[in-house]
Amino acid sequence: MDYITQLKIPATYMRGGTSKGVFFNLQDLPKQAQAPGKARDDLLLRVIGSPDPYEKQIDGMGGASSSTSKAVILSKSDKAEHDVNYLFGQISIDKPKVDWSGNCGNLTAAVGSFAVTNQLVDNSRIPQNGIAIIRIWQENIQKSIVAHVPIQNGQVVECGHFELDGVTFPSAEIKIEFIQPVDASDILFPTGNLVDQLDIPDVGSISATMINAGIPTIFVNAVDIGYLGTESQENINNDPAALQKFEKIRAYGALKMGLIENLDEANNRLHTPKIVYIGPSTDYQCTSGKQVSKNQIDLCVRALSMGKLHHAMMGTAAVSIASASVIQGTIVNQLITGNLAEKARHSYVVFGHPSGTLKVGAQAAKNLGKWTIEKVTMSRSARVLMEGKVLIPHTWEQKA
Incomplete structure (x- = not known):
């Protein structure tokens, strides 16, 4: 009998707003999953535990809801005047599908915190105490987002008294600004009508x-x-x-x-x-x-x-x-x-x-x-729930 070993990938499990997801540094992914395509999709599906005909995602990190079946890939930004590139994948629970067509506004709240903690932001932009202004390039929709991340003693502040309906416990407030979510070249109302x-x-x-x-x-x-x-x-x-x-x-x-x-x-x-x-x-x-x-x-x-x-x-x-x-x-x-x-x-x-x-x-x-x-502005919160490595069987490579 052949024994199947598991691949260990550095990852962080985070709550952002009223969602949860598995966060990766792009460079930590296997080479074949660092570029868009089937290999990346198959890896994320296996991490989350999809597709699952039982719709429970018991054999993965997903939580059996659209709010908890998510993955984020971050990297140092190659975009001028931005700190970090943010790519979001919405993972179907019962289908072998990763949807890259949009952003997750809730998990956006966790992007700045992850970026600071994982050295994706230049140290000169992080105050010893105060608010770090993290400039995010949202790759799915090609838009800019600004996260205001509280910092104390050079570290991200996660605990606080800000309450967000839909989240049981209070945390530190993170203000998010969606800059020109529809820029001048886009069509705000695609049909040309308000109704x-x-x-x-x-x-x-x-x-x-x-x-x-x-x-x-x-x-x-x-x-x-x-x-x-x-x-x-x-x-x-x-x-x-x-x-x-x-x-x-x-x-x-x-x-x-x-x-x-x-x-x-x-x-x-x-x-x-x-x-x-x-x-x-x-x-x-x-x-x-x-x-x-x-x-x-x-x-x-x-x-x-x-x-x-x-x-x-x-x-x-x-x-x-x-x-x-x-x-x-x-x-x-x-x-x-x-x-x-x-x-x-x-x-x-x-x-x-x-x-x-x-x-x-x-x-x-x-x-x-x-x-x-x-x-558009709103306040959310974020917190690291677990950090370390996520494991998946090496058989994911056979699918890819």
Whole structure:
């Protein structure tokens, strides 16, 4: 009998925002996995424990949800005025698929901390005490992000009193700035409209705002599809018919946005676009049992990721929500209470999600009839959960 040995790869298991993932330094990966392609995908699938027909990822580092089936590869940046390159892979739980089509806004919060700790940032840019301004080049979407990482005695501060709904324990606050998530050469509204009609078999004709900001996102009004915007994960994820309806809306929206050429291609593009439904501010009870008052929030938001309702809110979807909220005429803007629609277009929105609330700021401008988003800001937190080496059987190489 031949014994199969295991490959040991330096890695760090980190929480960023309301997500968790396995972080790698690019140079620590096996040579054949340092470049994009099948070898890299097969390695990450085996690390996370996918594909798993049981959808538990017992034999890997994944946590059996879209929020915990993720991998990050970092390297010193070769981009001027940037410190670190950040590449994100969303790993399917039950399919042999790594989706590289978008960013993870939550794990972005951990990128700066990892980069400092693993000497990917020049020492001259790290204060002995204070805030390190880490300039991140997000490779998936080719955008700049700035992370404000607290430093004490030359080390990253991870523990603190900042509370983030969806995360049980407090940590140090990390401010994130998404710089020009849609730059001047991009099309913020790919159809050219603030609101479109989607005609979907067995669903009907529904209004949608489709936007490219942070991540391609499709917004629909909750009432148009029979919901309130206060549903729990169980309400949606235990209802196969509901999940099928949302996936159908997502596929038709992706086609309208020009992200796919035919509906079948949506099966291979699971990470993007996101489908988000919204309702007016309403009192509701979040997952932890805490009550959210309608007076605390501007609107209620529920978002799906990788085919399931998210337990809190994806950071990239939060960028889209904030961007759409400050542009008059979008479905998001129309639903906001508190007269936010009348405020200057340098504002913020507070929305309710299944785990609580989130405040996100956005700066928008309109020049020659064209909308642009200059910056989106939010606060997250991050913490190292484990560091060392992750092990996978050498048989992954036979697949690659």
